[in-house]
Amino acid sequence: MVRPVVIATILFALSNLVLAGQLEAIDGPPRAETAPETSEQSDREREQISEPLSGAEEDSGEAPQERSPPVSPLLERTLLQDIETAEQGELLDWASTLGLSTRGSRRQIEDRILQHYQVRRSPAEAPRSEPAGSVLRIQRARGTRFFDVEQVDERTLRLSGGVLLTVEERGAFHSIEAEEILINTDQSLLNARGNVVYTVQREDGDERFRGDSVLFQIDSWEGVFIQGVTESLQEVDQEEITFFVQGERISRAPGDILVVEGGRITSSRADPPNWSLKADRIWIFAPGEWGLRHAVLHVGRVPLFYFPYFFLPGDRLFFHPVAGHRDREGAFIFTTTYFYGEREESDAPFSIMSLTEAPRDSQRERQGLFLRIPESPPEEETRPDWMLKVMADLYMRLGGYAGVAASMPDLGPLSRFDWRLGLGVSRSIYFENGRYSSYYVEDGEAQQYWNRGAFLGTTLPFRYESEVRLQGRVGTVRFNLEMMMLSDPEFRRDFHNRSEKIDWGAFLSPSADEEDSGGATVNSMNWNAELTWNPSVNHLRPRVRSFSLSPARARVAWRSKRDEGLPQEISPAAGTDKSPQERFFYPQSVTLPELGLTVEGELFRLREGASRKSSSPSDKDLQEDAQDQERRDRARSLRPPWEEEEEESPPHEEGAFRLPDTIGSMRGISDSAAGEISLTYRLNPTVRQDLFTDSASWETAEDVGLDWHYGTIQIGNQGRLVLNARARDRIATLTTTLSSDQRYQSLEIMGDMEESQRDRLQLNAYRGRSFTVTQASQIDLFPLRGYENLESSSLRYSLSSRIYDYGFSGLDSSGDPRYRGQWGQWEPSDITRHQTRAQLQWKRWSATQTLTATSDLPPRDRTYLGELRLERAFLAARFSGGYRERDDRWRADNFVQTYTASFPDQSLRLEQRFEHDPEGVNLVLSRSTLRLGPLQTQLTGRRTVGYDFDPSQGWVSDQTDDFHWTRLTVDLRGDHRLRWWHRRMDLTLNGRVTADIDLQRYTSSSLLIDYGATFSIHRFLDFRISARSRNDLLYQYVPSLADEVERPRRNLFSDLVDSLSLFDRDAREETAFKVDSLNISAIHDLEDWELEFGYSGRPELETVGGVSRYEWRSVVSIFFRWRPVPEIKRNIRIDDGTIDFID
Incomplete structure (x- = not known):
């Protein structure tokens, strides 16, 4: 306990500083503080000296922050002064800007900022230390007064009028707000009354209490709240819910133990609360550790559960x-x-149990049989993972x-x-x-x-x-x-x-x-072992750019099969529930080894101008460059004006400002416009051996062994040479790739095998032996490279072919394999690509206009295709067409025209597409599309056969090929939102109408109507309804069409009215608008509960006694959820009279 005279001296000094408008610490330079105006002071009080309260502030113990670059000498000299003269708010803003923690005492915040800038306090400031006790600051008060209680010889400081008092001690920051605060200097007691808000900020979290009054012991911060309440914000099902712990008395005992007398836990803001957990006493010992005595769970005023005692250990x-x-x-x-x-943390089974849950990343140490959170951080483990x-x-x-x-x-x-x-x-x-x-x-x-x-x-x-x-x-x-x-x-x-x-x-x-x-x-397992080796080949560059052993694998494949010798007592016929002996594992195959080697490199590279001799900088030039760099570095740093450094300017040498001579390509610096030719290669040999067991003969688990049936060896060699060449300014480029692929497969029979299986495996081995050489070449020319608007125009020639092919051709009369080698021929089977392309790209009208001509050349089937794309502002056009050779005959492709007009915001878009048959000069396809806000429509016509209606046969083709309008689609959608009663009520209407009209067989037309509404009342009700109606009898609304197919006429408006006749079944059956689906949901907000009713229905076709008819199938669901404790819920589903309870 601090002596009363020390407390009195401190508080007298505080009173003097409040009157003067400043509050200073005795161990450092003055710091500006916001002080209230005082109403009463005595001359004797102004002469007192402020001293610390009690306890020394400790270091924060924070991990070092990310260090900033070294600072200039000027900043280093002035940084300490800036920190010392900064106000508390400015210091907090400074630390927050740097991304540092703002918790702890002022000294700790100062140390963090200095550590960030890598600045240490000067030796002269070393004796300056933190106060030996707490630092108490009066941030706000309208009046202060000292008075004596003569009966007990005690002195009391009275602060009134919206008081805000802050105290820093032992790495914690306390703040107390109240209408009035009394501080007994002799007993070291603090009494706050009237709308008290007490907050404690620590590194591991904050605590906040509210109450009518509070009594504290200043040196230990033990105290009692009267009618207090504390809040805890928890996330429950992605929804933040505030839990309140309130009591008649909330006392803070030694060891930060919180005891709540007459406590109540709830999240309801109603008065009285909709639910609460009341207890005679609530203990909160540590993070994640709390208990209850004589607790009753109330829903409204009704008690539901009684817990004599409950304890949730934190350890x-x-x-x-x-x-x-x-x-x-x-x-x-x-x-x-x-x-x-330690085990992985998981969420608490009930949300209310996480009110004081320990941090998930908290470190624990074993003490006996328990893992406890130590008072001080444990030593870091050498193997924390x-x-x-x-x-x-x-x-x-x-x-x-x-x-x-x-x-x-x-x-x-x-x-x-x-x-x-x-x-x-x-x-x-x-x-x-x-x-x-x-x-x-x-x-x-x-x-x-x-x-x-x-x-x-x-x-x-x-x-x-x-x-x-x-x-x-x-x-x-x-x-x-x-x-x-x-x-x-x-x-x-x-x-x-x-x-x-x-x-x-x-x-x-x-x-x-x-x-x-x-x-x-x-049912299956695999053993896999893999190794890759990528050694450094820098000393072999560029001849070898990469060398890797990848992959080097070994694999054992295990499969399972049914045991045919299963004992009778565990067979499925005996009623076993998946006996583990029903199936057994066996090794199917072993792959050992599987090796692959990859080598890549460059055989040569020639660059234009590379043979020229490049000049190298002299030692004198290097020394001058170093001096220039040093002067630039000094110029960038801040220099104090009172310490100017004088430097003599070096004398200018003759020719110092002369431009350097032009040189060729320097080593390490490539000229992107220079010509170049290079030859690269890639080699990829592989080898693989597979051994297969005789698993087909294993019928029981006892039969499994290592009896090899046969084995295969596969060897592959792949190689590639790539020649790249380009002329200066990339006017011409050439790429040629020469590839080879050699494969070999052998078979070894290791056990008894049927002749047919042996022949099949041997034939597969013969087919796995081959050798192929292919090439692919491409030449690109850019003849208009010098013209800015045409520089992307190009000519291209490409040729891909098979040069040589060696492979299995069959078996001779004795059963031996025959192989045939064949050089590539000028035939379509060997020439896989032979094509030319000319492309003219013209930058005009703030866009790129493109004209492309492409042709496939012999021996491929010849084609000549062309395409023109034009763009300007919101208009675009595309034209394409061509000719193709098929069976020695030329056929023309359709001539396609596409015109588009669109606004940048896509609110209006028009598109028209035409396809013409050049041979018959006939229109083959027409498609018109319009998008105007929520309306989108499309009209399609094409050249096809027509249809006529025959009452006895239905729609019959007229076998005449002509242009017909075939389909019209109209899609209109929209929504509208209404709000009133200060946005507490919200109504959203949405709908969509889709008409799909078949213009040839109009009886296949249909109309879909989707509509819905959402009505919300804030914190009361969310009601949603959505439905879809379908009408497949649109043609009957047109008298002439109905008469043509001999169907009754209908009236559109009367059908719509009948479809809305909810209480007239005959009218709903008569209308052509049939409900395709209906969904209704209503969520009633009961503050702490959520009650949801749902209904969904749709027609289903059922056949009973050979008669098919539609029956309405409906499903009703009722869902009840307790928001603070969502684990307690109930879902009831009623499907065609069947009631299911779903959790």
């Missing part, structure tokens, strides 16, 4: 027991013990499991090293009469069957799993390995559906369907 056991029950496995208990690392855990599970019906799993990243050369081992013992589970059991009946007695595992034909009395995943790097070698081995396909399904945390929500809101969060059935 965790280093082993995690989980108990529960499942229908199939029975009762179970899971235990997970972490010897290294490592994890090692042991798992032991027991099932009443299934059996047991024991395993160990680890994750060890950054272990030597390994960047990743994850492994897992596990053993399981289990009984077969039978499903009969809707229940699970581990017993079967044999000879009138109940028996159990313990499952077995197998590996390569060996039967084991247990089931097992193993898995290894690693990645690493040694120098330029990268490697990774993935291996998994299971005793049976059902291992993960049985033993991986486990948890490390108790699901409290499952106890209070059980789900009808159990959620399967574990592994599924595994």
